[in-house]
Amino acid sequence: MAKGVISAADQAEQLKQDGNTYFKKNRLGAAIDAYTEAITLCPNIPVYWTNRALCHLKRNDWTRVEEDCLKAVQLDNKSVKGHYMLGLALLQKEKYAEGIKELQRALDLGRGAHPNSYMVEEIWQELATAKYQEWERDSTKRSWELRRLKESCETALEEKYSRDDVSQKTDDTDEISNSTSEQLAALKLVFDKAAEADTPTDVPDYLCCKITLDIFRDPVITPSGLTYERAVILDHLEKVGKFDPITRETLFASQLIPNLAIKEAVEAFLEKHGWAYKMD
Template sequence: MKAAKKGQNEGAMPNVAIKTAEKGHTEGAKCCMCVFTSLVLGKLLKQFLINFHPGIFTVYWFVVELYRILKTSVLAHYMLGLALLQRQESAKGIKELEKALDLGRGANPKGYMVEEIWQELAKAKYLEWERSSSKRSWELQSLKEACESALKEKHFLDYSQMEGFVDDATTSHSEQLEALERVFNTAAEADIPTEVPDYLCCRITLDIFHDPVITPSGLTYERAVILEHLQKVGKFDPITREPLDPSQLVPNLAIKEAVEAFLDKHGWAYKID
């Protein structure tokens, strides 16, 4: 009887553990880190417990499988990024969101979450740009004032030594101030919001590309937008009207790299209206 009861308890252990894991999954949604833990680890833990057998090799498999999922899971990097941002660890959070975005591009429609990732990444990157832009602006203004002060002192010194050439000294000083103004205006240009170049924007949304794909006709669209068009409107190119199937969409890596280069230089373009 004791042996039979013991066998029943051993068989029930995985079920109890599974229910506990599922309960933890629900309660874990109260904060980003708990959501990350429950969503990413919950499924793996459940699978592990269903196939539970004592032994070091099972534990080893669990660790290896956990590492594989964490390394390649879009959701894992996304939730970890949100958790790090909430903890004010902006640099690490942005890095995780960027990993999630790279992994998420080209995912199948059911698991596609590039737009959600982009929204969070754009907000974080824009806040980062605002902080660094304010710092750069203050540094440039301080340096400009110091240069203007130095030029003013030089002007008075030259003025006292150039008797009879007052007009020349004044003209030279004005030209130097104008040149200084141009130099600092040029230095500040990258932080002045302008228009995003048309070739970096989707023809349908008019927003900067997040996940650009190119069609056989040579036109580039935002992946989520063109997929929605093909699903809800019809399987044809919205501009050329030529037949188009989702399988014909190819990532436009050249535009993707151009967008990344533009955003690296012009962080203000991350702003979401």
């Protein structure tokens, strides 16, 4: 390479830096142009695609977000930002199953690379919201179907009562009426039981962090047997002191152990109840 000649890779990297500067100044159009030029020079660098996708996201241009993120994850299937923004774009199209799959992938990758980063928490919250929205949509559909079926069954019982009443005149009217009432009551119990799965559920206390009172994401247990959310207890140890906030016993970060039993219990609870509660 002749002296003074800048390589395509160096030019692309400079364009990326220019794009970052424009983005920080909220000059999204200029940032997109810079990232696009970088992509033209070096199309196989996934970060150029995710950076441009983030600009499109800021503009709510979800079709372009999806396109750029699809390219990014093709280039690097371990791109946390690629899977994350792709998941958000799919959710905008109400493709809940696909969007949730991408967010879960982003969360798994994020936990493996940077378990205590702010982005892991952000992804978790988006995943929780997405699962709730999916449950809400499906439960609403199920509720309407159950309601129509219940009304059809009640109508059929009442029509049967009317036919029996007419055919048997007045002799057994009270008996028929009582039997019909019992059947209607039994029918109500059956449908009430069927609707329980779509009823919002409170999270048990033992599945919640004693500090935040929020459901565990990444629970860790201390030598004293207490379980906390990892990010919260680490923040306490760093900013408050090296002691357990409840027992006041000396505690160091190295003593924290993942509480796999509670983590599995949380996942089982959320799976069983279909995320039938709204995240804050």
